[in-house]
Amino acid sequence: MDCRNVRFCDRKADVDFTQLVALFARSAFWASERSAEDIKIAVENSDPVITAWDGDRTIGFARATSDGIFRATIWDVVIHSDYQGLGLGRKLVETLLGHPKMNRVERVYLMTTNQRKFYERIGFVKNTTTTMLLEQSPLEIDVAALADERALSAAVDC
């Protein structure tokens, strides 16, 4: 595989959601059933968002949420299975980390089940001391959204 022409893009407007759904379905086990609509929401609320392109084909994706200075978390790092093992995953994560929203951040977190070695090659270290998790069902999320909406309309009413 010749990947010399692969380019990385940080413009959210360029994300092709149809291709992204297919990329996740093929190469990202945790995101294989996500819909384009839900991915759009995640992209809208993330910064930076990086896509990797071979011509007009989306072959990689990564995103982060960041406060720009203290903390950031990396999500959904994936390289198309045809393009893995060529150094593109490293470039993808380095492009994400080099973005102005990321490059001054004190602590960058990520969750990984089986790619620890890949991230260690890039400089990440194991961290067992700070992680906790709250799992919410869609119903709970809807209720929370409704409560927010009510608070918002109350605020507007005032």
Ligand SMILES: CC(C)(COP(=O)(O)OP(=O)(O)OC[C@H]1O[C@@H](n2cnc3c(N)ncnc32)[C@H](O)[C@@H]1OP(=O)(O)O)[C@@H](O)C(=O)NCCC(=O)NCCS
């Ligand atoms: C994980 C992933 C993004 C890595 O991308 P990639 O393009 O294959 O990785 P690279 O070729 O850039 O590898 C960079 C370095 O990590 C090493 N590496 C990559 N995957 C590795 C693995 N599974 N185990 C050990 N080392 C690994 C490479 O050997 C290379 O080492 P080097 O610095 O000595 O050359 C890609 O394999 C992928 O998309 N996998 C499926 C989705 C996934 O699991 N994403 C991670 C979610 S947390």
